[in-house]
Amino acid sequence: MATYAKGFKKQTGEQILLKTIVGIIVTVMAIVLAVFLYDVITNEPNYSDFTAITKYDQILTQKNAANTQLQDYLVYFYQDSCVACNDVKAEALQLVRDIEKMGIKVFFVNTASITETTTGDRQAFINAIGESNLSTPMIVAVADGVFHQTYIGVGPVKSVLTAVKADTFAPFN
Numbered sequence: 001m002a003t004y005a006k007g008f009k010k011q012t013g014e015q016i017l018l019k020t021i022v023g024i025i026v027t028v029m030a031i032v033l034a035v036f037l038y039d040v041i042t043n044e045p046n047y048s049d050f051t052a053i054t055k056y057d058q059i060l061t062q063k064n065a066a067n068t069q070l071q072d073y074l075v076y077f078y079q080d081s082c083v084a085c086n087d088v089k090a091e092a093l094q095l096v097r098d099i100e101k102m103g104i105k106v107f108f109v110n111t112a113s114i115t116e117t118t119t120g121d122r123q124a125f126i127n128a129i130g131e132s133n134l135s136t137p138m139i140v141a142v143a144d145g146v147f148h149q150t151y152i153g154v155g156p157v158k159s160v161l162t163a164v165k166a167d168t169f170a171p172f173n
Contacts, residue, residue, distance in 0.1 A: 052108050052110065053109045060142060071145045072171070078136050095158075131150060
Protein backbone atom coordinates (compact mmCIF):
# COMPACT_ATOMS: atom_id res chain seq x y z
CA MET A 1 0.00 0.00 0.00
CA ALA A 2 1.35 3.37 -0.96
CA THR A 3 1.88 6.23 1.44
CA TYR A 4 1.61 9.97 1.09
CA ALA A 5 4.63 12.26 1.53
CA LYS A 6 3.75 12.98 5.19
CA GLY A 7 3.63 9.28 6.07
CA PHE A 8 -0.13 8.67 5.96
CA LYS A 9 -1.27 5.51 4.23
CA LYS A 10 -3.50 5.83 1.22
CA GLN A 11 -6.99 4.46 1.75
CA THR A 12 -9.05 2.59 -0.75
CA GLY A 13 -12.60 3.60 -1.54
CA GLU A 14 -13.84 0.59 0.41
CA GLN A 15 -11.97 1.65 3.54
CA ILE A 16 -13.36 5.18 3.33
CA LEU A 17 -16.89 3.81 2.82
CA LEU A 18 -16.48 1.44 5.80
CA LYS A 19 -15.29 4.27 8.06
CA THR A 20 -18.19 6.46 6.90
CA ILE A 21 -20.73 3.71 7.65
CA VAL A 22 -19.21 3.05 11.08
CA GLY A 23 -19.25 6.80 11.79
CA ILE A 24 -22.94 7.04 10.85
CA ILE A 25 -23.82 4.03 13.00
CA VAL A 26 -21.93 5.44 16.00
CA THR A 27 -23.64 8.83 15.54
CA VAL A 28 -27.11 7.27 15.34
CA MET A 29 -26.42 5.17 18.45
CA ALA A 30 -25.21 8.25 20.33
CA ILE A 31 -28.41 10.12 19.40
CA VAL A 32 -30.60 7.19 20.49
CA LEU A 33 -28.70 6.96 23.78
CA ALA A 34 -29.06 10.71 24.36
CA VAL A 35 -32.83 10.54 23.73
CA PHE A 36 -33.17 7.52 26.05
CA LEU A 37 -31.22 9.23 28.84
CA TYR A 38 -33.25 12.42 28.43
CA ASP A 39 -36.48 10.41 28.71
CA VAL A 40 -35.26 8.61 31.83
CA ILE A 41 -34.06 11.80 33.50
CA THR A 42 -37.15 13.87 32.72
CA ASN A 43 -39.74 11.13 33.20
CA GLU A 44 -42.23 12.76 35.56
CA PRO A 45 -44.22 10.23 37.56
CA ASN A 46 -47.95 10.02 37.03
CA TYR A 47 -50.80 8.74 39.19
CA SER A 48 -51.27 5.79 36.84
CA ASP A 49 -47.76 4.56 37.77
CA PHE A 50 -49.12 3.52 41.19
CA THR A 51 -51.77 1.17 42.56
CA ALA A 52 -55.25 2.67 42.49
CA ILE A 53 -58.20 1.93 44.75
CA THR A 54 -61.52 2.13 42.93
CA LYS A 55 -64.06 1.20 45.63
CA TYR A 56 -64.73 2.89 48.97
CA ASP A 57 -65.01 -0.41 50.85
CA GLN A 58 -61.42 -1.32 49.84
CA ILE A 59 -59.68 1.74 51.29
CA LEU A 60 -59.22 0.57 54.87
CA THR A 61 -58.88 -3.13 54.07
CA GLN A 62 -55.86 -3.49 51.78
CA LYS A 63 -54.19 -6.89 51.64
CA ASN A 64 -50.74 -8.08 50.59
CA ALA A 65 -49.84 -10.85 48.14
CA ALA A 66 -50.42 -13.47 50.88
CA ASN A 67 -53.98 -12.11 51.26
CA THR A 68 -53.40 -10.83 54.79
CA GLN A 69 -54.30 -7.34 55.98
CA LEU A 70 -51.55 -4.78 55.37
CA GLN A 71 -50.46 -3.25 58.65
CA ASP A 72 -48.93 0.08 57.58
CA TYR A 73 -49.87 1.94 54.41
CA LEU A 74 -51.02 5.30 53.09
CA VAL A 75 -53.92 6.21 50.85
CA TYR A 76 -53.46 9.38 48.80
CA PHE A 77 -56.63 11.12 47.62
CA TYR A 78 -56.48 13.42 44.61
CA GLN A 79 -58.57 14.77 41.77
CA ASP A 80 -57.25 15.74 38.33
CA SER A 81 -59.08 19.09 38.40
CA CYS A 82 -57.78 20.00 41.88
CA VAL A 83 -55.38 22.97 41.68
CA ALA A 84 -53.70 22.12 45.00
CA CYS A 85 -53.26 18.49 43.88
CA ASN A 86 -51.54 19.64 40.70
CA ASP A 87 -49.30 22.01 42.68
CA VAL A 88 -47.96 19.18 44.85
CA LYS A 89 -48.20 16.34 42.29
CA ALA A 90 -44.60 16.11 41.05
CA GLU A 91 -43.04 16.38 44.50
CA ALA A 92 -45.57 14.04 46.12
CA LEU A 93 -45.24 11.36 43.46
CA GLN A 94 -41.45 11.44 43.68
CA LEU A 95 -41.69 11.03 47.46
CA VAL A 96 -44.12 8.13 46.97
CA ARG A 97 -41.66 6.43 44.59
CA ASP A 98 -38.98 6.69 47.27
CA ILE A 99 -41.37 5.47 49.99
CA GLU A 100 -42.41 2.43 47.98
CA LYS A 101 -38.74 1.55 47.45
CA MET A 102 -38.56 1.33 51.25
CA GLY A 103 -41.34 -1.30 51.21
CA ILE A 104 -44.19 0.91 52.41
CA LYS A 105 -47.24 0.75 50.18
CA VAL A 106 -49.06 3.89 49.03
CA PHE A 107 -52.41 3.58 47.26
CA PHE A 108 -54.10 6.28 45.20
CA VAL A 109 -57.76 7.27 45.03
CA ASN A 110 -59.10 9.58 42.35
CA THR A 111 -62.13 11.08 44.11
CA ALA A 112 -63.72 11.81 40.73
CA SER A 113 -63.88 8.14 39.75
CA ILE A 114 -64.14 6.06 42.95
CA THR A 115 -67.40 4.13 43.26
CA GLU A 116 -69.50 2.39 45.88
CA THR A 117 -69.85 -1.39 45.99
CA THR A 118 -73.07 -0.99 47.95
CA THR A 119 -75.08 2.11 48.68
CA GLY A 120 -73.70 3.94 51.70
CA ASP A 121 -70.05 2.87 51.32
CA ARG A 122 -68.95 6.45 50.69
CA GLN A 123 -70.68 7.81 53.78
CA ALA A 124 -69.47 4.88 55.89
CA PHE A 125 -65.89 5.62 54.85
CA ILE A 126 -66.26 9.35 55.55
CA ASN A 127 -67.68 8.54 58.99
CA ALA A 128 -64.86 6.05 59.66
CA ILE A 129 -62.20 8.71 59.08
CA GLY A 130 -64.08 11.33 61.08
CA GLU A 131 -64.54 13.83 58.25
CA SER A 132 -67.64 15.54 56.89
CA ASN A 133 -66.58 15.14 53.23
CA LEU A 134 -63.66 14.14 51.01
CA SER A 135 -61.05 16.81 50.44
CA THR A 136 -58.05 16.78 48.13
CA PRO A 137 -55.17 16.42 48.42
CA MET A 138 -55.58 14.15 51.41
CA ILE A 139 -53.72 11.24 52.95
CA VAL A 140 -55.28 8.58 55.13
CA ALA A 141 -52.76 6.70 57.24
CA VAL A 142 -53.45 3.12 58.26
CA ALA A 143 -51.16 1.91 61.05
CA ASP A 144 -51.19 -1.54 62.62
CA GLY A 145 -54.05 -2.47 60.29
CA VAL A 146 -56.47 0.22 61.49
CA PHE A 147 -57.28 3.78 60.50
CA HIS A 148 -54.88 6.15 62.21
CA GLN A 149 -55.37 9.72 60.96
CA THR A 150 -56.30 11.95 58.03
CA TYR A 151 -53.99 14.66 56.68
CA ILE A 152 -55.60 17.29 54.45
CA GLY A 153 -53.94 19.97 52.32
CA VAL A 154 -50.65 20.49 50.55
CA GLY A 155 -48.58 21.18 53.68
CA PRO A 156 -49.74 18.19 55.74
CA VAL A 157 -49.52 15.85 52.74
CA LYS A 158 -45.93 16.87 52.02
CA SER A 159 -45.05 16.64 55.72
CA VAL A 160 -46.41 13.10 56.05
CA LEU A 161 -44.71 11.88 52.89
CA THR A 162 -41.41 13.48 53.92
CA ALA A 163 -41.63 11.95 57.41
CA VAL A 164 -42.41 8.49 56.03
CA LYS A 165 -39.49 8.75 53.60
CA ALA A 166 -37.19 9.86 56.45
CA ASP A 167 -38.52 6.95 58.56
CA THR A 168 -39.65 9.40 61.25
CA PHE A 169 -43.42 8.95 60.84
CA ALA A 170 -44.31 7.87 64.37
CA PRO A 171 -47.32 5.63 63.55
CA PHE A 172 -45.14 3.42 61.32
CA ASN A 173 -42.31 3.06 63.84
